[in-house]
Amino acid sequence: MEIQGLPGRLLDELGPAIASGEVPEGSVLRGEELEDRFGVSRTVVREAVRILEGMRMVASRRRVGITVLPKSLWDVFDPMVIRWRLAGADRPAQLRSLGSLRMAVEPAAAALAAVHATDDDRRELSSLAVELTVTARDADLTTFLRHDIAFHAVVLRASGNEMFAHLGDTVGAVLTGRTEYHLMPHQPEPYAIRLHREVADAICSGHAEEAEQAMRTIVTGAMEELNQQLG
Amino acid sequence: MEIQGLPGRLLDELGPAIASGEVPEGSVLRGEELEDRFGVSRTVVREAVRILEGMRMVASRRRVGITVLPKSLWDVFDPMVIRWRLAGADRPAQLRSLGSLRMAVEPAAAALAAVHATDDDRRELSSLAVELTVTARDADLTTFLRHDIAFHAVVLRASGNEMFAHLGDTVGAVLTGRTEYHLMPHQPEPYAIRLHREVADAICSGHAEEAEQAMRTIVTGAMEELNQQLG
DNA sequence: GAAACCAAATCGTCATACTTTTAAGGTGTG
DNA sequence: CACACCTTAAAAGTATGACGATTTGGTTTC
Numbered sequence: 001m002e003i004q005g006l007p008g009r010l011l012d013e014l015g016p017a018i019a020s021g022e023v024p025e026g027s028v029l030r031g032e033e034l035e036d037r038f039g040v041s042r043t044v045v046r047e048a049v050r051i052l053e054g055m056r057m058v059a060s061r062r063r064v065g066i067t068v069l070p071k072s073l074w075d076v077f078d079p080m081v082i083r084w085r086l087a088g089a090d091r092p093a094q095l096r097s098l099g100s101l102r103m104a105v106e107p108a109a110a111a112l113a114a115v116h117a118t119d120d121d122r123r124e125l126s127s128l129a130v131e132l133t134v135t136a137r138d139a140d141l142t143t144f145l146r147h148d149i150a151f152h153a154v155v156l157r158a159s160g161n162e163m164f165a166h167l168g169d170t171v172g173a174v175l176t177g178r179t180e181y182h183l184m185p186h187q188p189e190p191y192a193i194r195l196h197r198e199v200a201d202a203i204c205s206g207h208a209e210e211a212e213q214a215m216r217t218i219v220t221g222a223m224e225e226l227n228q229q230l231g
Numbered sequence: 232m233e234i235q236g237l238p239g240r241l242l243d244e245l246g247p248a249i250a251s252g253e254v255p256e257g258s259v260l261r262g263e264e265l266e267d268r269f270g271v272s273r274t275v276v277r278e279a280v281r282i283l284e285g286m287r288m289v290a291s292r293r294r295v296g297i298t299v300l301p302k303s304l305w306d307v308f309d310p311m312v313i314r315w316r317l318a319g320a321d322r323p324a325q326l327r328s329l330g331s332l333r334m335a336v337e338p339a340a341a342a343l344a345a346v347h348a349t350d351d352d353r354r355e356l357s358s359l360a361v362e363l364t365v366t367a368r369d370a371d372l373t374t375f376l377r378h379d380i381a382f383h384a385v386v387l388r389a390s391g392n393e394m395f396a397h398l399g400d401t402v403g404a405v406l407t408g409r410t411e412y413h414l415m416p417h418q419p420e421p422y423a424i425r426l427h428r429e430v431a432d433a434i435c436s437g438h439a440e441e442a443e444q445a446m447r448t449i450v451t452g453a454m455e456e457l458n459q460q461l462g
Numbered sequence: 463g464a465a466a467c468c469a470a471a472t473c474g475t476c477a478t479a480c481t482t483t484t485a486a487g488g489t490g491t492g
Numbered sequence: 493c494a495c496a497c498c499t500t501a502a503a504a505g506t507a508t509g510a511c512g513a514t515t516t517g518g519t520t521t522c
Contacts, residue, residue: 001304003284004291005505031473041507043274046474047281053234054282054311060235062473063515073232076397077308080285097394104339104395105332112331163328164335166307236474262504272476277505293504294484 003051006040010048013038015080018057018068020088028065029058055081082170086177092230098174099223103216105167106152109159110199110215114208116160122204124154129200136193145179151196155215158203178226192218234282237271241279244269246311249288249299251319259296260289286312313401317408323461329405330454334447336398337383340390341430341446345439347391353435355385360431367424376410382427386446389434409457423452 003011014034017023034045049066052058055075060066074081076097085094113121128151135144152175153168195218202211234242245265248254265276280297283289286306291297305312307328316325344352359382366375383406384399426449433442 001287003281007281007505030471043277043506043508046274047278050234050238050278050281051285054285056232060473061515062513063471065472072393072396075309076394078306093393097392100339100343100390100392101336101394104335108331108335159331161328161331162303162324163307163332165303238474261502274475274477291504292484293482294486294502296503 006044007048007051010034010038010040010044011051011080014048014052015057016084016088018052019081019084020090022089023068025068025070027068029068030065034066057081079169079173083173086173091177095174095177095226096230098170099219099226101167102171102174102219103223105164106155106171106219107212107216109156109161109164110203111208111212112159112161112164113155114203114206114211117158117203121154121158125151125158125200125203128154129197132196133193136190141179145175148196149175151200155199155203178222192221195221237275238279238282241265241269241271241275242282242311245279245283246288247315247319249283250312250315251321253320254299256299256301258299260299261296265297288312310400310404314404317404322408326405326408326457326461329401330450330457332398333402333405333450334454336395337386337402337450338443338447340387340392340395341434342439342443343390343392343395344386345434345437345442348389348434352385352389356382356389356431356434359385360428363427364424367421372410376406379427380406382431386430386434409453423449426452 002008014023023029031042031045031049034040034049035042038045049058049060053060055078056069056073057075058066058068076082082094082098085091117125128147131147132144132151135147149172152171156168156171157165159165195214198214199211199218202208202214233239245254254260262273262276262280265271265280266273269276280289280291284291286309287300287304288306289297289299307313313325313329316322348356359378362378363375363382366378380403383402387399387402388396390396426445429445430442430449433439433445
């Protein structure tokens with residue numbers, strides 16, 4: 001699900017550079033300069049810049065150039081922006097933001113899921129909870145991560161709220177990052193596993209209250225771990 | 232904060248058309264067709280399409296054309312997408328989604344605000360709470376709306392979480408829509424007013440728990456009203 | 463010193479030519 | 493008949509030159 005072609009490659013250079021603060025707010029770029037720097041045509045530069053403009057990271061003005069806008073204006077929910085920030089110098093701040101967001105959204109999603117999940121959703125959740133238990137015991141971190149991501153994505157999707165559902169990938173990115181950068185215990189905690197199972201059971205049996213509470217414990221724990229790691 | 236120039240105008244046509252389902256998922260547009268239909272050049276069409284591609288509403292493929300992607304892939308947090316959906320046939324669904332999101336986020340934001348708000352934030356909140364009381368009594372709906380929007384925006388900003396802060400405009404759009412389409416009592420409810428004041432007081436005195444609870448009551452009430460109005 | 467004016471810089475748009483990818487259909491072969 | 497291979501044409505992708513529009517900043521003029 002990437003932007004294709006040369007504009008996409010340009011974005012992969014410009015986006016991270018801006019997101020990391022390497023090209024600071026208020027900087028002014030000229031179109032022609034970008035053409036030369038990356039060896040592409042006006043067409044390509046303009047299309048890439050348009051996309052950045054669409055996520056409100058830059059504004060283009062005649063006789064001035066392409067200005068990097070203040071971070072407060074960026075579309076911080078745009079998956080590309082999130083990925084760029086997670087990959088760069090802004091990672092700690094982005095992780096904290098996402099942590100709070102998760103604490104707000106995931107318990108609510110779990111509660112909704114207990115009411116709205118389809119039978120397929122519930123089956124998938126049960127199955128994933130089992131998988132989590134197994135792969136945790138085998139200390140198979142990669143597989144564990146995959147199932148963990150899927151678990152949270154399913155809960156968010158099963159909530160029946162398209163906006164919650166859309167955060168599935170984002171949460172996935174957070175979990176991936178956490179594993180990649182070893183911000184996680186090498187051995188998944190048995191307590192966390194049990195909580196996932198609790199969430200699954202509560203959703204399957206329609207206990208909204210209980211699902212919400214268990215999920216809250218999970219994301220609160222994740223947030224505490226994060227705060228500990230980041231100081 | 233709009234996209235400028237001809238691509239912007241093209242977007243204002245295409246975006247709502249797609250968001251409302253008038254141009255259904257799976258439809259295929261040809262670039263040349265759009266050039267003719269809107270009387271603009273290739274450049275303009277391509278840049279507009281790139282932006283739509285950036286929000287994952289369309290994908291452009293050689294030898295095929297510009298395909299409208301399924302709604303589940305759209306960047307549903309993009310302010311433009313939200314505005315387009317609120318303006319069109321998808322308004323009820325969008326309002327419901329946003330309602331759930333508010334129920335998840337705003338109480339959490341209020342709790343955080345009680346801890347992180349600056350002195351300026353607290354002053355502004357107090358002042359807005361007073362304004363709300365006054366303008367409600369005078370039945371000055373427009374001014375009331377403006378202050379209501381500001382109130383929620385300040386709480387979200389004062390949470391110190393950039394992602395929450397970013398939802399201020401979106402919540403504003405919801406409140407505006409609610410007033411415009413008369414989905415609201417003509418006279419603001421005294422109870423709701425008192426709750427706003429409670430939120431302000433709790434945040435000012437650092438009572439997170441209390442702020443969260445009062446805000447939850449506000450957004451839950453809004454959600455119930457919405458469900459009633461939409462059936 | 464202020465207002466009007468002018469010139470240069472930069473983006474915005476258009477038109478056109480060429481390239482690249484790829485769906486689709488036709489052709490031949492087992 | 494089925495399958496693999498080749499051909500073709502349709503559409504987007506890229507490059508480039510020309511011109512238009514706008515804004516800034518300096519310069520002239522009163």
